Amino acid sequence: ETGVTQTPRHLVMGMTNKKSLKCEQHLGHNAMYWYKQSAKKPLELMFVYNFKEQTENNSVPSRFSPECPNSSHLFLHLHTLQPEDSALYLCASSKEGQLTYEQYFGPGTRLTVT
């Protein structure tokens, strides 16, 4: 275990549904990330938060809406998704100023859009 948890682990939703993914870290990190992992493609960075402030939005469609209420929690709100949004969504965290710059990943949420 890396200290980063994600819920739910699996999610099936229709194109008209609204759902949220949750990420939580207990490592004292100040930066949190959302990545999209699709087969045979590099991990795609979606959003970065540092001290609860969004510092990166990698041209993500507005049907994905992140929320970071504090440095330990990160949400990804989903609405009116498309089938091509089906993927593994990974959350990660890291500590700014940490010399290793290592990112700690959660287990991911396997999302299927029907």
Next chain:
Amino acid sequence: AQTVTQSQPEMSVQEAETVTLSCTYDTSESNYYLFWYKQPPSRQMILVIRQEAYKQQNATENRFSVNFQKAAKSFSLKISDSQLGDTAMYFCAFMNSGGYQKVTFGTGTKLQVIP
């Protein structure tokens, strides 16, 4: 923009043998960090090894070592004495040192260790 290329989508190795995974990257930066991450089947991604570009010495972590060729922009991972637990996806990743912690990943190499 930085790019990371892993040209071997899949590889296999016999248990106890040595295998090398290749990675090349493209950047105009002089100072940066390179990483190899491991993602076992249905398990969380973890850091295997890290290399700072300003260090000439290749990083080593137990059975894992890298061959960092800065001029060639190459960063290969060598796994010695392969074990069944090494079966996983391996991702090469790049991060600028001066900018924010924005990491660029390769497409991954699926490594199968055969008993």
